[in-house]
Amino acid sequence: MTTELERQLASLKQGDHVCPIYESVAEQLAVAIPFISQGLARGERCVYVADQRSSEQLAQALAETGVDIASESARGALRFLTKHETFLVEGKFEPREMIDLFGLEQTRAVENGFSGLRVSGDMSWVLGSEVTPEKLVEFEALLNKFCGSCRCVVVCHYDRTRFPAAVIQEVLRTHPVVILGEQVCPNPYYEPPEFILSTMTTASPEFTAKRVDWWIHQLKRARSAAQEREQVLRQLDTERARFEAVLRQMPAGVAIVKAPSGNAILGNEQLQRIFGETVRGLRNLRDYKRFPVFYPDGRPYPFEEWPAVRAITTGEEVLDEELVIVRGDGASRTLRVSSTPIRDRAARVIAAVVTVFDATEQRRSRAASKRHTDQLQGLAEASVTIQSRESPAAVAQEVTEAARQIVGAHLAGTSFLIDVDWAQAIQAVSLSEKYATLRGSNVLPDSSDIYAVVCETNRPLRLTQSELEAHPRWRGIAKEAGRQPPLRGLLAAPLMARDGHNVGLVALSDKYEGEFTPDDEAILIQLTQMASVAIENAWLYEREKAGRERLQTLSRQLLEVQESERRHLARELHDEVGQLLTGLRLLLSPNAETAQSRVEQAQAVADELLEKVRGLSFDLRPAALDELGLVPALLALFERYRDETGVLVNFKHQGVDRRFTPEVETTAYRIVQEALTNVARYAGAAGVNVRLWTVQGVLNLQVEDRGRGFDAEAVLAARQSSGLAGMRERATGVGGRLTIESSPGAGTQVMAELPFRQGGQETKK
């Protein structure tokens, strides 16, 4: 470690002539040792002149500081000389010869490759010698002249406790710089060599005048030096104030950390804001370790890699390193840190400036902006996939998946409304990896009453978990617990048909991070709107497709019916009518039996023919239906039916003994006819009830038997029966409807409701 004295000694340079005035051996060595060390370091030849004891002490002390005495001496860099080898050559002290000797030594040193000569002498040898104070002063004054013009620095040690004050006084007059304790001081009592060497007596007026001039000159110089120092201090203060203002204004946090301790000696307010505390607690590097630090990707940031630590330990200049710090209050901040070492004149790192920029918001907004872009892209893609699905179930699956992924949640579900009570059937579920194990199993989000709220109000719902649980319609998930993922908050939006009525909802829960935001809600609304349109289109498409298929089936069946009726007619005409006509023709041939019997036979055949044609005509379309109306036609039908099948018809009617439009009459007649045919064919019943009545413009008819019955739903769904489908088609054809209620063993009831008024008025025809 460098002491203040060493630092000041290091400022001595060639040409300087200095005298430490010491009061103890330790004090003397404290100057002599660094003076020699610094000379060796600068490549100067160092000569120490002293008595034996002093030289030995110095050599030992030097060796202790790590100087290799033997090798330094061997290469001539370090020499210990006694007074006899230098000042007292031939036993007497001659100042001018001494100066010449110094000059010679200096020349030799330079010739030997040294950068100059450094002489340190302990002047205690003068004591007890014959050297007079006059000679000593002359020597010191000459040395001033000499040093001013050569590559030599000379230090003369004087022991104040041993030299008389008169000598010390002269020493003070002849050294421009003195060393007192640990201070290297400019000496205001120094006098130029001309004064000392002057032949004038000190008492002469001329000398006094010159000396006064010199003193005034010295005073002025001291004064201006003080002024200069004050000015520098003032400037320093200004600079410091400016520096501190800049530090305060800087958007970055700034700290100055001393090397190598790590003691943070300065930190601005911004830094305090970033760290959430002042830097006063950072006294050494160990104190830094209480902040957990990470790379942006989450790996721990090794302590020795921290920018400030690198700057003060290795002198590295660190620029803009990104790291994440966890503060004392638990908040984590993303920081961009730079650190620059500060070096002294000897290029040693004495401190580091650390600047810290809080990039948390920047990073967050960058992440948010990326998320926004991703969401928009997701919406665009979802819009394509959702619109391209043809079935409502496929649309539901797409919108569920898209909503969960775009908003970023663990759970999503879509359900369609199936009941007037706002009950819903789940159409699609999407689960994140977190619930991957629950996928595929029949696990659905709880269909508690809260979802019905969305359907009823037809408005989105956005709740945190606590809001959800506080909601009056929340019924908990206790009964489903364990079989389904738990909810955490809820975001739901309705699915709506074009006319605005509710058809279901899409719901999300357990957002990846935090609670659902208004932005999430906006996204879900967009998705549900897309899905609503797509679902309605898919429904229309399915309905249209089903209608088309039904029509195709029906027209095929109608063709079959028509064909079988023609077959029946053809057979009747050929087999029955044709046979009778053939017989008639034979009877009318000339070579037959007696005319009387032929005519009688022919009349009988003609009667039979007439009856056949009447029957055929009735089968095709009973004239009574057109001429007389529904009830007479039905009565005729029932009679024929009973005769042909043996099944009794119990007919009751009210308000139908009147005319309706031909369409309604035909429809009612054909439905009853078909239903009766079915009873005879399948029911195995002895009787059948037929009821007709009118209620407020609607003609109701009911054909009921207590026979075998059948699975009406299955038969209708299979579209196998042309008869049943035909009845239904006829009913819907006049704006009415037909229901069939039957189950095996429970008989069958065919019920038709046929409106016969249009626009509230009875049709006239």
Next chain:
Amino acid sequence: MTISIVLADDHPVVRRGMRTVLESAPDFAVIGEAGDGLDTVRLVGRLRPEVLVLDLMMPGLNGLEVLRIIRERSPRTRVLVLSMHSGKEFVAEALKQGATGYVLKGGSEENLILAMRETAAGRRYLSPPIKQRAIEAYVEQARTTRLDPYETLTDREHEVLQLAADGKTGSEIAAHLHISHRTVETHRAHLMQKLGLHNQSELIRYALRRGLISLEG
């Protein structure tokens, strides 16, 4: 004493055959012929015959319509219907509209002449095989019967009516019958419509009246 007759049939062949048969009897005088319903009405109005021989199937006005008009405008003219239709419904309808006799086309000549004499005398005549009793039975059947709307209810509707009268809610009925709530509501709407009921209290009153529930229950 001659019986004046007008023939109405859209087939000229039939008219000619008729005239031939009728004019073979000395006391029958065919005074006019008509080929459609309107002509018939006009002709009868002008000639006022004692007997109109009327085909039920004619263009213009239908035979039954003609019959009704003539009964109003020329009440003294008796009508003998001559028809292809042997169905009781036609016979009954013709008689209801005021015809006196009803003969089938293709019957014997004797039968026709007999029918003409009976009709002119104001006595009902139905040609074989039509039977007077069968016609009466038919008329009885065709008469509007009192229909109890209760019997038009389906089994399901009966069940729903009973449960609703017992005070069960739609959801309870649905659970009880293992059908959806919506289906229950449909049944309920249908049965209320059939029974002419408009609300739950009317339903309860109806159920009480019919003994489906009792006050003691």
